[in-house]
Amino acid sequence: MDETRYFHWRPGRAAAALALLPTAFVVLFVFIGGAGWAALVSFTSSRMLTIWNFVGFDQYAALFRFPRWQVSLENMVIFGFCFILASLVLGILLAVFIDQKVKGESVFRTIYLYSYATSFIVVGLVWRWILDPSLGIQHVVRDLGFPSFTFDWIVSQKMAIFTIVIAATWHGAGLVMVITLAGIRGVDAEIWKALKVDGVPNWKAYLFVILPTIRGSIVTAVVLMTIGVVRLYDIVVAMTNGGPGSATEVPAKFVVDNLFERQNIGLATAASTTLLVLILLVVVPWALWQRARQRRMA
Amino acid sequence: MTARQMVPDGPRPTAFGPARLGIYGFLVVSAVFFLMPLYVMIVTSLKPMEEIRHGALFAWPANPTLAPWIEAWSSACTGLKCEGLKVGFANSVFITVPSAVLAITIGMVNGYALSLWRLRWSSLLFGALLMGAFIPYQVLFFPLVRMLAAIGFFGNLAGIVTVQVIFSLPVMTLLFRNYYASLPYDLFKAARVDGAGFWRTWRSVMLPLSGPMIVVALILKVTNTWNDYVLGLVFAGHRYLPMTVELNNIVNTTHGEREYNMEMAATLLTALVPLAIYFVSGRWFVRGIAAGAVKG
């Protein structure tokens, strides 16, 4: 760190500290204090009201016996895996293809990203309409002369979760495209020249040199998407509201429902604390990895 | 002509080969996938229910009508009341404007204090703030509801604005911290040598340079707040439900035959503000998500 960055001019430093005070307050009491409070409540027998009666891991034991929670977790894993994979593949392919000196590049980019600007509620509602079995795509194809065509995933217990994958990928692949393309464009032009002199075919250049070089950006995109997976709520509410049955229930919805509808605070905080731990399991190693990388660069 | 082809001279002849065709093919098919929902929304919102019942999802409306749009805006039912989306629209404006102004101002000052002043605890504070960005909202719902209720901020405009500002503090701070750190540090030193203090340096030197980042932050914050659903649902109270919540209520409280055309008009209306920002700002929008994402 640059030595000259440390100033010892008291009044200015005091003003700076004062300016940061509200933020420090929020971090300390809302982020850390709030998460800690919720974690603490999860070890009590609280239901409608908070009762400071500690029961150890009872709420967690109850939680993991709850079929709806089990389904929610399972859905989160299925959704997370499919959504992240689909968005990565589509987003990276789009970025690489756009990078081939195509005409109308900015038009394509604008098209691939606009969905990212819309609300999850909008995304959920429009896909629910398109996938509606009685009037949506299934109906259109049947009218085209394929009367036995079936595409009713949204009302199918087994397949409904994948309709949410489709909608979420439509919303989020553009983000991967933007992050990847920014990474590709940031690669030194002389690396490309070296690849041409070495006679490396285009696809091998991307696969073995360019994409590994920008893997930091891609990992960042994956972390961001993982956060989105854990937070997944709005799309489900708009698209299926957890149904059919409980086929598309997700953990974040479990927390909100138990907190505000079923008024089971202990169970809700146990669920939300579990989510927090899951997030930390992803974010902390990533943050450490980033720090180590930045140290190595410096 | 054949002689000229025998001797390579000048630019390499380019052929529009199958590879190029494949590239454009993939890009165009993808573009169709991305555009299709927007197209379906638009045509559905312009059709009378009659046409929709016949089920040509992709067909252009034979008798285009604006009636669904008018209904969605002014008379669709959101639960018990039937005043359309205009109430939600106004609420979203009431929520978005103060949240954006507050969040950007605080983010700016935070970024400035963290990047240029280097207090003893600043890197720790910044690290903790960034971790805050990763906390799922749901974790903080219970404690936040209790805290806000204690000071009378639960279920009203002040409550939802406070929550919106709190949850965007990390990203706003990050944006401005990185931006100020990218400016030449000598500028800051020069102001200090000239005897300017903390606030004076910010107001006279840093603020005038912050224009581009303010635009980026504004785009990011307005879009995010406008698109929020769950915070509005939990913290805004019945009087200030934002447009996204009202939209979901319209669609999910329908009894009898569902008016798909009105639903799609309502959906489009809700998407209109962020889409307008996106199509007008273009590169700035991309800059915002790139700046928020890559380092985030």
Next chain:
Amino acid sequence: MAHVSVRKVDIAFGTVSVLDQLDLDVQPGEFVVLLGPSGCGKSTLLNAIAGLLDVNRGQIWIGGRNVTWAEPKDRGIAMVFQTYALYPQMTVRENMAFGLKIAGLPRLEIENRVREAAAILQLKPLMTRKPAELSGGQRQRVAIGRALVREASVFLFDEPLSNLDAQLRNELRVEIKRLHQRLGATMIYVTHDQIEALTLADRIAVMKDRRIQQFSTPEKLYQQPANRFVAGFVGSPAMNFQAGVMERADGGMRFRSGAFELPVDVMAHTGTEVELGMRPEHILVGESEGQDEGGMPATVEMVEPMGAETLVWTSVAGLPFSVRVDQRRRLSVGQKVSLRFPSQEIHLFDRETGARL
């Protein structure tokens, strides 16, 4: 070893012409430096030879083959870049082997070549490291190694030393020269540093304004610059220039600028507007005014010690001239001296065209 020939090449970026009807002939085994200020088109020319840029018109021949339309990999070239352009995720060994693997060479052959190049460049202890773990000088040696294993007949260098500090630059310069002597391959080297050019090159092509201004040996470039630009660009400290006119006098010619007059050996029309060029190291300094036969009286105005030599700024008949003297000569400001301008070291350039008279 291959002959490289650039024939009437035009290159333009959009409407901006970068190279204009350019010809360049490089003999097999020759070390040619393309020297010029930034934006003169030297890197563009190198990239065109490599096949990294399309020419708009003209042809490029390497080793007797018209390669104008050939891919870079099929031109028998290897290239070293300013930013090293090492593949960041690969070790030193993988960086060197990658091109050969792509070309489908047998593994044993690849291993042999990499081992040999590593030995030449003393890279052995670094083979398993990644570029990020190397210093700038080591990275550039690896990049040279990657070029070596291609066993190309032509090596292209695009400002390879510009990102290194002064000492490393000197070390690697010597290494590149040694490499050229050892391999005997044709080498084309782009730089804006005249020291690199003068020390490395068999011949230097000085470029400016889309054209080659002069293409000859370092000695000739220094002794007989073809025009005003080359004279000013090559040589340090820079040549003195004074504008004046040609006059006839005493059966010979004379250069005059105000009160400054100097007999010269060049034939030119009376009244021709010219520029006189005189290198600081060629002006001779006599002890004091008048004592020296044929000397011109001058006053010392400023003294710049430069280590082994001292640069002395003088005024002669109202015109400033810088003079390079040995550091042991003690001259002080205000001192009167006499200067002599040996006629064989005088350069004269047409003021309008810049061409040497």
